Amino acid sequence: MNDAQPVKKTSRIQLRNRKLILEAALEVFSQHGYRGATLDQIAVEAGLSKPNILYYFDGKEDIHVTLLNQLMDIWLAPLREIDPQGDPLKEVLRYVQRKLEMSRDLPRESRLFANEVLQGAPRMVPHLETVLKPLVDETATLIKRWVAAGKLAPVDPRHLLFSIWATTQHYADFDAQVQVLMGDAPVYEGASAHLDRMFRRLLAP
Amino acid sequence: MNDAQPVKKTSRIQLRNRKLILEAALEVFSQHGYRGATLDQIAVEAGLSKPNILYYFDGKEDIHVTLLNQLMDIWLAPLREIDPQGDPLKEVLRYVQRKLEMSRDLPRESRLFANEVLQGAPRMVPHLETVLKPLVDETATLIKRWVAAGKLAPVDPRHLLFSIWATTQHYADFDAQVQVLMGDAPVYEGASAHLDRMFRRLLAP
Amino acid sequence: MNDAQPVKKTSRIQLRNRKLILEAALEVFSQHGYRGATLDQIAVEAGLSKPNILYYFDGKEDIHVTLLNQLMDIWLAPLREIDPQGDPLKEVLRYVQRKLEMSRDLPRESRLFANEVLQGAPRMVPHLETVLKPLVDETATLIKRWVAAGKLAPVDPRHLLFSIWATTQHYADFDAQVQVLMGDAPVYEGASAHLDRMFRRLLAP
Amino acid sequence: MNDAQPVKKTSRIQLRNRKLILEAALEVFSQHGYRGATLDQIAVEAGLSKPNILYYFDGKEDIHVTLLNQLMDIWLAPLREIDPQGDPLKEVLRYVQRKLEMSRDLPRESRLFANEVLQGAPRMVPHLETVLKPLVDETATLIKRWVAAGKLAPVDPRHLLFSIWATTQHYADFDAQVQVLMGDAPVYEGASAHLDRMFRRLLAP
C-alpha cells in the first residue's frame, strides 16, 4: 500500500536524544556489561523515560550494537592514521601514544569493547571480520615491508599489534587493579615513558 | 557479616560436590560474566539441582567470591616463584613464559578475572589490597634492586608487570578477536617468541 | 457519557479519512480480534499517523463500535429484503443465497461480527436488542404465518435463521479449516448447491 | 554430560496443578481469545502464582497449544464413533445430536476452537492437516459409499459435515446472540428437534 519508505527525518530532537541515550548507554554498558546493564539505568542516566528510550531504539540490543559499531570507527582511527610514507619507528611509536591517550580519555569505550570481546564478541564477529581484519591485514603488510627494508627490527606484525593494544588498553580495562597497585602515583606519565621505551627497544633496527 | 561459621563436616561427597560446582561456575561465569550467568546454568553444568547448589554455597555471590579467591592463589603462583637469587633476566623471562602458558591452559580463569576487574572488581578490591599489593610491592622492590645492581636495564617495575600481564593475558581474554585476526595460524608459538624478544630487548642491561 | 457532541464540520477530507480508517480497522480487527489489533497496525494500513487516527475517533473502542454498528446495517440488509408478498420458499432460499454471497464477498465483516459475538458481544448487546431482535421477531412472525398458511413445512423460525446464519457464515468464519479440508477444490459452488438442497428439502411444504 | 533425559516424574501435584492451569486457561482463553487473555487472569483463576504457572508451562503459547491439542481429541471423538456398519441415517443423526450435546456441555471448548480458527488457526494448521483431514477424508469416503448404496440421499459429504458443525456449534459460539433472540425460551430442546428434522429431510433417501 504505502511503498514510500518512512525516511525518518532525524530532527534536532531526534539527534539530541539519540546522543543522550548512547552516551548514557556507554556509561552503563561499559560499567556493568551487556547483561548487567538495565534499560532502567540507561533511562535514568539519560534523563528519559524507559518507553521513550524504546521510541528511539528497537531494544536493548539495538542500543548496544549501535554503540559498538560507532565505537569501532573511533577505535580504529589511530590505526588508519599510520602514514606509510612516514618514518617507520616514529609512526609506530606515535600509534602507541595515541592508543594510550585513548585509553586515558575514552576508558569507557575501551571497557565496552573489552566486555564484548571477552564474552566471545557475539554481536561483533561480523564487524571484526569485515572492518577490523582488512585493516589489520593491510597494516601487517606495511610493517612487514618496513621490516624487510631494514627500517624496523624483525617482528611479527600481528603480535606487535596485540602487544600494543594489550599494554595500552590495560590501563583502562584493568583500571581497578591499577588503582590498587599504583595508589596515588600518577599513572599515565609513567606508562607513556615505559611503553615508549619498550616498543622503541623492540623495534629500533 | 555472619561470623557464626556453620562448621560443616566436610565429608568426601561435600568436597566432591563443592569442586563440581566451582568447576561448573568457572565455566559459566567466565563465559557470561557474573550477571549473565544463572544458577540454572551452573546447576545443569554441575549435574546437581539448584537447591543443592545452595546447600553448598550461600548464594550466587558466594560461589563467585570463592572462585575468585581460589583463583588468585593459582594466578599469583608464578609471581611467587620468581627467585631473588636467580639470574634476573632469566627469571623475568621465565615469568613471562609461565604467564603465557597459563593464558593458554587456563583461559577461563583469565577471563573470569578480567571480567571482574573490568567491572571495577567490586568483589575483589579487599583481596587485591591484602594479597596482591604486598606481593607486587615486594616484587617491585626486588626488580628495583636488580636494576640498581645493573642486572636489568632501567625499568619501572609496576609498569613492567602491567605489560607482562596485559600481553600474556591478552591471548586468553581477547581470544575472540585473536581468532578472527590469526585465522588458522598457530598463535602461542608466535606469541612466545615475540614476547620473549620484546621483554629481552627491554630488560637486557 | 460525553453528550456535548463536538459538532465536527465533516469536510471532504474528514469523510475520506474516516472511511480510510474504518476500512483499515476492518482489515485489522477481523484478522486479529479486538485485543489482538493495535492502533499502529490500523494507522499503517490506513496510511495515517496514529495521533491522526485519534483525531477522527475517540479511541480504539470507538473505532470498533462504529465499525460494528455500520456492519449491522449491511449485515441485516438481506433479511430486510425478504418480501412478505413473495413466494415463501423462493424468498427464503434467495435469502440463503444472499447470505452465502455475503460470506464469500465480505468475509472480513463476517469474522469481525463472529469475533465480537464469540466473546460475549460486550460492545454489541444493546445494538442487538434494539436493532436485531425486533427485525428477527418480525421475520419470525412472517415465517410462522407462511407455515400456518401451508406455504412452508413446519419449522421453528428462529432455529431456521440460526441454521441459515451458521451454515452460510461458516465458510467465512472457519475459512482456515475449510481450506485445509477442501484443498484446491472450489468451495462456494458446492456450498451453494448443498445449502439450496438442504433448505429446500427442509422447507418445501 | 548428563545424557539421562530428565524424565519429569509427573507427580501427584504436577498432575493436579497442570489440570488446574489448563482448566483455568480454558475458561480465560475461550472468553477473551488468545491475545485478550492474560497470564494474570489464568493465575488468579487457577489459584496459583504467575511464576508458578510458568513453572509448569513454557509460556502462554505453550498453555494454549496444549489446550488445543487436548481439545481436538475430545472434539473429534463423536466423528470417530460413527459406525460404518450401522444404519447410515441413524448414524449421522446420532452424530448431529452428539455434537449438539457437546455444544451444550462444552461451550468453552467450542469457543476456544472457534477463536483459533477464526484467526486463521495459526497454531493449529499442522494439527488440522495431520489429524483432522485424514479423519474427514475417511468419513467422506464412508458417506459417499452410503450414498452410492442408496442408503442416503445424494449429498456432498464435506459440505454436509460443515453444515453439521456450523449448526451445532452455533449454539455455543454465538450464544450471546442466541440469548438475546431466544430470551428465556429453552434453546437446546428446540434446536435438537429442528436439527434432527433438517438433517433427516436432507438425508432420507
Added chain:
DNA sequence: CATGAATGAGACTTCATTCAT
C-alpha cells in the same frame, strides 16, 4: 544430602493515549 515446588523482585517490551506544536 537432595530436590520438587513455589515466589517476589525485577527485566524487557508493547500499546493506547496524551502533549505540544
Added chain:
DNA sequence: CATGAATGAAGTCTCATTCAT
C-alpha cells in the same frame, strides 16, 4: 488537519532464593 515526541499501565518472562519434605 497533522504528527513527532513522550509516557503510564500492563503484559510476558527470568531468576535468585525459600519452603517443605
